[in-house]
Amino acid sequence: MPACQICDTRKPKRYCTSRGENICTQCCATEREVSINCPLECVYLQESRAHAKLVLDVSTMPHRDVQIDERFLQHADVTLILFSAFFSRAAMPIPNATDAEMRAAIEAVIQRFKGAPAPPEEAIALQIYDNFCAEYDKFRAEITKDQKAESVFSDETFVRVLVFIARVAHGNNNGRPLCRSFLHYLRATLPPNMEASVG
DSSP states (O other): OOOOTTTSSSOOOEEETTTTEEEOHHHHHHHBTTTBOOOTTOHHHHHHHHHOOOOOOGGGOTTTTSOOOHHHHHHTHHHHHHHHHHHHHHHTTOTTOOHHHHHHHHHHHHHHHTTOOOOOSSHHHHHHHHHHHHHHHHHHHHHTTOHHHHHHSOHHHHHHHHHHHHHHHHHTOOSOTTOOHHHHHHHHHSOTTTTTOOO
8 A cells, every 4th residue: 555645654544635645644634734725625624623722812812902792792793794704705716715814804804994904915815805895895885875774884893893703713723824714613603605695
């Protein structure tokens, strides 16, 4: 039997859909989201999520000055679901998008809402940012026709929701350079059909 295509030592027991070749379980575990850009559909990646132990570093939490509590989240639940869907859909056409690029895009959107737009310089993060903004601009054009909706969907609410999403992305970071834990989280928690159709 040929050896693992990565270590060239151990027996290959898994087919890596990213590399298109057989690798051993140890290389799968150590190189996953490090040197291997694992697709979200990979069953071994999905299994690893169930056993992942994420350590939240509160000291590096983004926008710690913004107050968010359970009452606010209940009030803004529709906006939270919408924006989560917008971000998930923004990354969907980009097969190589990672959480790091998603976090950069989220931060750029926050700055846009704060009145200091600074689109990301990195190409994939910029594409996610542009895709989100296109979704949002279309949504904004619709709610401006409805005064009641205008009162519910305020810019202040938008910023705080975006900060909460940024914190969730921060909390889902497993430290691997090609991590997609947050993207996985978005797709797993959105209501059925939310990614395909919003509104």
